[in-house]
Amino acid sequence: MRLKASTFRDKVCLILLMVSALYLIIRLTMVVLTQAFDLVIYSRTFGINLWNLAWTTDIIVAFFCHIASFLYFRRKAFSFLIFVILLCSIIVWWPAMIFSKEIITINSPLLKDNYAISQDITDSASPEKHIISISVYKEIYPLLYKHHGMEMKLVSRKEDAETISLFNKKIYTISEDGKTLSYGKLIIPLE
Template identity: 40%
Template sequence: MKTHLNTIKKYIYRVLMILSAVYLVLRVVSIVLVKGFDFMIFSRTYEINLLNLAPSMDILMSTICFTVAFIYFDGLKRVVISFAAFLLFIYSVFMWFPMLIVSQSLTSIEDPSLTDNYAVHQVSHQGHLGEGVLYIAVYKEHYPLLYKRVTSESQRFSKKDDYKTVDSFEKNNYTISEDQKYLYYGKMKVPLK
């Protein structure tokens, strides 16, 4: 019975270590796609930028890897792998908050007239006296889950003069031009291509 239990524990540890290794490979691939090829990883189904989950998943996976490595391995392997996983955990904890600050939330553009899939990242900065800037970046789907920025647009506004534009921007009420080349938020015209 005890040997059977040990076999099950070793199997679970191996599965968790393999899961940690697969996650590490996926994380490196995602970093290369985002930094090297300027892609965003976005799920239209769940309406979430998957890179926003990465900092929290990094902490979880490095904790699992550290714990399993410390329990499963013996001798020098235990020290080296546990220490590497611990360093990854410390790095993940320190990078968690800054990565959440710079994360971008995307919203998919849902319109039956569009032939391609698009997502937008919207930011509005409002200054004093009701003036500010509206900024929007448009991303086009190139591969499943992979979006690349095609254009960005910013416009100064006065909330008093451009209330309709600001209101439609904040509520994400947009219209698509008939030729599918422009996205409109009130008076704000954003090219899609």
């Protein structure tokens, strides 16, 4: 009976290691797509930036891979290497989440293509002004969005209160020709 339990455990460990290797290939592909080709991996269906989700998944996969390698290889150097990768994933996770960008899908029947935006508002040197920045992404393949442009504008808290309010609430309007998106006075070209 002990032999069967050991064999079953080894098979489960081997399956976890193969899944981890497959995940590593997928993750390396994600790195190449986002860094070399300036693409964003985003799911319109779930409204999730998959690049941000991958940082958390890295920790989970590395944890299970470490346990599987520890049991399968019987405390060898490979399981220590996986443990170091797990620690690096945990250390990188916090800054990755801080600097991650929220992506919003643009839904409108007036648009010919699928677009998404990333928006950010920061304080400027003047306490009465804010800097609004919006990055536009155009879908080139399912789940893959190419950076299409960026618009930045200095807005006043008093004069542009409506624009800031619409921006913060993520309430935008699309022009009838489908070429621009606007938050009050702030107009962003889509094409």
